Amino acid sequence: MITLIVPCYNEQESLPIFYKEVTAVVQKIKSDYELLFINDGSRDDTLTILRSLAKKDSHVTYLSFSRNFGKEAAMYAGFCNARGEYVAVMDADMQDPPSLLPKMLEILESGEYDSVATRRADRKGEPPIRSWFARKFYHIINKISDADIVDGARDFRLMKREMVDAIVSMSEYNRFSKGIFGWIGFRTYWLPYENVERVAGETKWNFWKLFKYAIDGIINFSQAPLSIASWFGIFMTFCSFLLLFGIVIRKAMFGDPVAGWASTVCVIIFIGGIQLFCLGIMGQYIAKTYLETKHRPHFIISETNGEDVKKVK
Ligand code: UDP
Ligand code: MG
Numbered sequence: 001m002i003t004l005i006v007p008c009y010n011e012q013e014s015l016p017i018f019y020k021e022v023t024a025v026v027q028k029i030k031s032d033y034e035l036l037f038i039n040d041g042s043r044d045d046t047l048t049i050l051r052s053l054a055k056k057d058s059h060v061t062y063l064s065f066s067r068n069f070g071k072e073a074a075m076y077a078g079f080c081n082a083r084g085e086y087v088a089v090m091d092a093d094m095q096d097p098p099s100l101l102p103k104m105l106e107i108l109e110s111g112e113y114d115s116v117a118t119r120r121a122d123r124k125g126e127p128p129i130r131s132w133f134a135r136k137f138y139h140i141i142n143k144i145s146d147a148d149i150v151d152g153a154r155d156f157r158l159m160k161r162e163m164v165d166a167i168v169s170m171s172e173y174n175r176f177s178k179g180i181f182g183w184i185g186f187r188t189y190w191l192p193y194e195n196v197e198r199v200a201g202e203t204k205w206n207f208w209k210l211f212k213y214a215i216d217g218i219i220n221f222s223q224a225p226l227s228i229a230s231w232f233g234i235f236m237t238f239c240s241f242l243l244l245f246g247i248v249i250r251k252a253m254f255g256d257p258v259a260g261w262a263s264t265v266c267v268i269i270f271i272g273g274i275q276l277f278c279l280g281i282m283g284q285y286i287a288k289t290y291l292e293t294k295h296r297p298h299f300i301i302s303e304t305n306g307e308d309v310k311k312v313k
Pocket of ligand 1 (some may be wrong): 006
């Protein structure tokens with residue numbers, strides 16, 4: 001059986017289109033399938049649509065969250081409740097073309113690979129500044145962490161049961177799926193495709209949200225920022241020794257020249273700034289640790305048509 005996990009947040013316009021297209025594709029595939037929709041606390045008619053889809057089609061299972069927990073939590077709920085031997089994550093907005101599924105399945109069934117992942121072939125149609133930041137992000141995170149993350153990788157991927165179990169076992173609260181997929185390893189085939197615009201509705205990501213997501217990704221998968229503080233510290237101590245040395249020499253040769261207060265204030269502000277910056281980095285890690293130690297559930301399901309559903313995890 002194949003399970004398609006579909007996180008939905010305010011997707012009332014895209015859902016009917018998605019359902020129609022994806023059903024047409026999966027019905028041609030010989031194996032049984034399950035459409036696992038996760039309603040991530042939508043405020044529009046997404047849940048109503050899901051209820052009626054579930055009523056007329058037994059392949060449809062929906063899990064409805066008690067509030068908006070975010071796409072990461074929605075995907076995790078999907079992984080925890082997927083019953084298929086093969087599992088794929090897909091967006092509801094048709095940006096992950098269902099037409100790729102047969103090809104992905106074929107590659108998996110050849111036995112060479114454990115998962116087939118997709119990535120955008122290029123970044124056409126995206127503001128240049130956003131592309132620049134995105135490329136820098138992938139460059140940095142691959143340098144400083146051991147999660148190997150491919151530039152332009154999407155969450156759309158088809159994987160085998162073993163991989164899904166590995167993902168479920170990574171129960172960390174601060175989730176960054178691109179990193180998790182890379183971290184667990186397995187043999188992955190990368191399938192490039194032209195980026196597609198979303199069919200209806202609008203994206204839930206603005207630049208600032210993406211930026212924070214990127215910082216989260218780095219903090220979740222690398223300890224490198226923490227060492228920035230130590231490097232700054234070593235560098236500043238080294239500089240202060242040089243300056244001290246210079247001042248002693250100057251004093252010995254020219255007596256005591258008048259010292260300006262402006263330069264002193266500059267130095268104080270500079271060092272104060274660096275200290276706050278480093279403190280902030282540590283704060284980020286402490287905040288993550290704090291959330292992690294609380295062991296709060298990733299999601300709470302308030303309504304579902306499925307059986308044996310893990311409602312809280
Ligand atoms: N999504 C979600 N919860 C959220 C935000 C988004 O489940 O809090 C879903 C959304 O319904 C869509 C997918 O995640 O199916 C990707 O979202 P979107 O298309 O807005 O992101 P983009 O494709 O622009 O990166
Ligand atoms: Mg989208």
